[in-house]
Amino acid sequence: MVTYALNINEFSTNDFALIAIHTVLSEYQLAYLLNKHLQIKFSKASYNLDFTEKKNQASYTVYEYTNTELDYDWFLIANVCKSTLKTASTNLFIESDSISRLIPEKKKVDFFLKIEGGFDFDYIVKTIEIINRVPQIITSYEVEVESLKSKDFLIF
Structure with missing residues (x-):
């Protein structure tokens, strides 16, 4: 596994x-559905966001899209990682499901859409309006990044 250093x-x-x-x-x-409604082209990234904490390993799926015309980078990131832990105890194997979240303070959020670049507030509002019109999406809203304790997990 490759290790990267980042000056926070x-x-x-x-x-x-x-x-x-x-x-x-x-x-x-x-x-x-986001590709269809937002006229973008998400593709699965060649990497996942992998975290190891104690004995638990979590891998969060990432989709990415780069708009070269507007110089925006889009990332669709899963907030939930479900894994099965197997433990051995005297002749029995016990399986337990484990759910971890990328941003624990937003437990009910299923996905995050991260948009990098020189965008303005109106662009984000229009994007949210389009996302909320998709029938299969319950809701979407902007999250104040500064209010998140675990915002460092979104740096990649």
């Missing part, structure tokens, strides 16, 4: 907008 002091949270999405869709279905 060089990062400014004003560089991206974050939209929370509530839906029961899987990530590829959501990416397809």
